[in-house]
Amino acid sequence: MDIKHQKKIDKTVTSLRKKDVTGGKVVTESWEPNLEYAWDNGPAISRYLAELKKGKLIGKRCNKCDRVLLPPRMFCEICWRPTDEWVYVEDTGTVNTFCISHVDWKAGRLNIKGGVRPFTPAVIEIDGASKGMGILHMIDKTNPKNIKMGMRVKAVWKPAEKREGSITDIEYFKPIGKKK
Amino acid sequence: MDKKVAIVGIGTTGFRATTPDVSYRELTYEAATKAYLDAGIEPxxxxxxxxxxxxxxxxxxISDEYSPDQLGAVLKSIHTVPGDFIQGLGNGVMLIMSGYADIVVVQGMSKASNMVTKGDLLTFAADPFAWRxxxxSxxxxxxxxxxxxxxESGNTIEQCAQVVVKNRRNALLNPRAALGAALELEDVLNADPVAEPLCRLDIAQHADGAVVCVLASQEKVGSLKGNPIWVRDVSWATETNALDSRTWGEAVYMQLAAEKAYRMAGIRTPAKEIDFAELNDEYSYKELQHIEALGLCAWGESGKLSEIGWSERTGEFPVNTxxxxxxxxxxFELDGGQKVLDAVLQLRGQAGELQLKTANTAVAAGWRGVPTTTGAVVVLGN
Structure with missing residues (x-):
């Protein structure tokens, strides 16, 4: 395409600015959906949440593969059979993986330079559950730079009266000493 | 079809108004476990x-990513079809016909009771400029x-009400049904109007449930136990969604899907070559409209035939047995799953008190509901 022709196009192209939309210069349709759901948790997750309210973590064992599944499940997805007994597990564990997040969960940037602590989400393999079985949670009250793979951590629970049967009944995990 | 595919296993939870005792995972797990036992396979x-x-x-x-565990599909090939169960079944048939797999599992599930704002959910499907x-409603x-x-057809409101009476009575004998009732014609005609001519009892109530179906290639069928039901063909079609210009009288989408399925299954006179139909009746009139679209009687005749008991279980051409x-x-999207389930049970002679005397060839047809114009049709034979 020759330059002359390109310039002609540039002249006719109009870029859209925010005020064109908000000022009603451009006609748009908008809609705010009212979508509400109430999911049945089923026996496994219901018990898990009820135990969290009591300040305990519970899993379920599959007697065939001998794994303790956490969070508990009514069936073993690998062995394809119903799971067996309920098993209480510890509230301590080992960091499987983590990151230092400078954005919140809607991808909004955190004001790190202004003193906001980065989020430090982590997957924690819980003591008493099988290797690789753990919960997604977060680590707090420690310098993000000090978090390491394989670090030992322990749950910090909300006070009993504030717990509501949610994974946020654990406020965060904090570093502890090495496993004995 | 040049390569034969059979339904070799089917399982369901049955259908209930609510299922607070199980999550969607356990709901599908139950249906899948039954389907695999039925087929004599492991996932x-x-x-x-x-x-x-x-x-x-x-x-x-991205809810499709939550589907493998409860099917035993972890670390396996899985994909989701955002459509009716029979469209999913069509995808399963293609996987076998293309040689990708010998055994394919098709799943459908409804947790309608978990949708708190069902009305808003349906209006959210409305076109943002033309309808919303x-x-x-x-x-x-x-x-x-x-x-x-x-x-256009000359069918009547009373004939639509007759469909409600028949189907709710059939459900009384179905241990898997949620809404069996011994209604009289007057009960339906006198029910509160919702949007005239539709009244409350003309509209199917929501239910929860799951259906899982196991498909196998002809080569595989021999080594499996059980009673194969052959997929003679499956097809689906969608009309324009434009409310201002779609066909309002006829279910053209279903007619096109049926014509293609019949052609490929070698069926020339569906009313004679097919013994019964399980088809979408989400609204009472939909049963009549779909009977006519599927070519099971002449245009405008379905109502009169329904009045004389043609579509009863004991009639000449049973519909929604x-x-x-x-x-x-x-x-919702499990509509076709319920239809296929009941067709398979009839064709196998396992329909219990609902069993028809003659059940060798069936047509099952699903519709994706308002505001869609998508129909899916499968012809099954024993």
Whole structure:
């Protein structure tokens, strides 16, 4: 395409600015959906949440593969059979993986330079559950730079009266000493 | 079809108004366990899985990623079809015909009871410029279709009410149905109007449930136990979604899907070559409209035939033998799953008290509900 022709196009192209939309210069349709759901948790997750309210973590064992599944499940997805007994597990564990997040969960940037602590989400393999079985949670009250793979951590629970049967009944995990 | 595919196993939870005792995972797990037992297979033997779901029905996006565990599909090939169960079944058939897998599992599930704002969910499917600003109910859209269908075909409101009476009575004998009832014609005609001519009892109530189906290639069928039901052909079609210019009287989408399925299955006179139909009756008039679209009687005749008992279980051409949507419940994308389930049980001679004397060839047909114009048809034979 020759330059002359390109310039002609540039002249006719109009870029859209925010005020064109908000000022009603451009006609748009908008809609705010009212979508509400109430999911049945089923026996496994219901018990898990009820135990969290009591300040305990519970899993379920599959007697065939001998794994303790956490969070508990009514069936073993690998062995394809119903799971067996309920098993209480510890509230301590080992960091499987983590990151230092400078954005919140809607991808909004955190004001790190202004003193906001980065989020430090982590997957924690819980003591008493099988290797690789753990919960997604977060680590707090420690310098993000000090978090390491394989670090030992322990749950910090909300006070009993504030717990509501949610994974946020654990406020965060904090570093502890090495496993004995 | 040049390569034969059979349904070798089917399992269901049955259908209930609510299922607070189980999550969607356990709901599908129950149906899958029954289907695999029925087929005599372990999920490890399955080559590929097809789930059917729609994110807004599940309540979270990319919901297809939540489907493997409860099917035994972890670390296996799986994909989701956001459409009716029979469209999922069509995808399963293609996986076998293309040689990708010998055994394929198709899943469908409804947790309608978990959708708190069902009305808003349906209006969210409305076109944002042509329909939403008017805030007209999805039932009103159906009522306009019903009006035009009755006007053009000559069928009547009373004949639609007869469909409700039949299907809810059939459901009384179906242990899997949620909505069996011994209604009289007057009960239906006197029910509260919703969007005239539709009244409350013309509209199927929502229900929860799951259906899982195991498909196998002809080569595999021999080594499996059980009673194969052959998929003679499967097809689906969609008309324009434009409310201002779609066909309001006839279910053209279903007619096109049926014509293609019949052609490929070698069926020339469906009413003679097919013994019974399980088809979408989410609204009473839909049964009549779909009977005519599937070519099971002449245009405008379905109502009169229904009045004389033609579509009863004891009639000449039984339709919705186990209760259909009106008797089992409106199951969203699982609609075709309930239809296929009841067709398979009849063809196997396992329909219990509902069993027909002659059940060798069946047509099952699903519709994706208001405001869609998508129909899916499968012809099955024993």
């Amino acid at each position: 490890q033997e399955v080559g590929a899985f097809v789930a059917t779901s729609e994110d807004f029905l599940e309540g979270y996006s 600003p008017l805030q007209e 999805p039932h009103a859209i159906a009522a306009m279709e019903m009006n035009r269908f009755l006007y 186990a209760g259909g949507c009106l008797g089992c419940g409106h199951l």
